[in-house]
Amino acid sequence: MKLNVVSVSQKSDYLFCFSFVVCLLLFMAVAKSSAQQSIKRIDGTKISSDSLTKYLPELMRKGKVAGLGMTIFNQNHIVYKETFGYSRADQKKALKSTTNIYGASLSKSVFAVLVMKLVEQGKLDLDKPLQQYLPKPIYEYKHQKRWHNDFSSLKGDTLYTKITARICLDHTTGFANWRWDIADQKLRVLQIPGKRYSYSGEGMVYLQVVIEKLLGKSLEQLADELIFAPLKMKNSAYTFLRSFEQDYSLGHDEKGGIYEKDNEARSASTLETSLDDLSLFFKV
DSSP: OOOEEEEESOSOHHHHHHHHHHHHHHHHHSOOOSSOOOEEOTTSOEEOHHHHHHHHHHHHHHHTOSEEEEEEEETTEEEEEEEEEEEEGGGTEEOOTTSBEEOTTHHHHHHHHHHHHHHHTTSOOTTSBGGGGSSSOGGGSOOOSSGGGOOGGGTTOSSGGGOBHHHHHTTOSOOOSSGGGSTTOOOOOOSOTTSSOOOOHHHHHHHHHHHHHHHTOOHHHHHIIIIIHHHTOTTOBSSOOGGGGGSBOOEEOTTSOEEOOOOSOOTTTOOEEOHHHHHHHHHO
């Protein structure tokens, strides 16, 4: 049984995770309704869609969540899909299932499927050190405008050459989550790769950059070819597209302030999508 897809109009991964966990707990915590039972929870009991719809706004208020979209699957069938709140709170603009929304770390889920598609095609080996795919050390490549392409600080690092695609996907690279989490903000391996779990967006981005150099295609191109086009996810991309301007959400901080869009394509964090599109992805 698939559980749910949640899209939140927040930039903060903390707030996103809070909303996701709350929604999971909801399946166990909400009392049974006397109305029609239509949604099966984790423990096998059921709740009505009406009960869920009435309860979620209160959770959002407590969590200071500006907007939220939820899809629930029972046996791979969508039994509930609703949006709540605003895509932009200061303008009271309603969030809809078609609204383009910042996908935060759901970007990693889509990228992981992309990587496994490449493995299926024989273009990538999960256990081959990624540096071996490149004709020269990754730190010797000219730094492009995107900061995440700068691996110059890995010069002299003897551990990064052990990192494989599998290690990137299971968050054991030894990289910090992001380089700015380190005092000097210089990327480096902090522990032996493959030994211990440590959540890392940098690990996903390292895998992304190696794949881009290996195949001569951008993340955006590969995502379109392998994921978005086949699944008919017409409102999804790893960058904010002009076509999204008609209906899009912005991130909100805890006080309702607005975050601007980040328009550099990163496998770990910059997915732009909609509840409708993300539901197509998780339904497969």
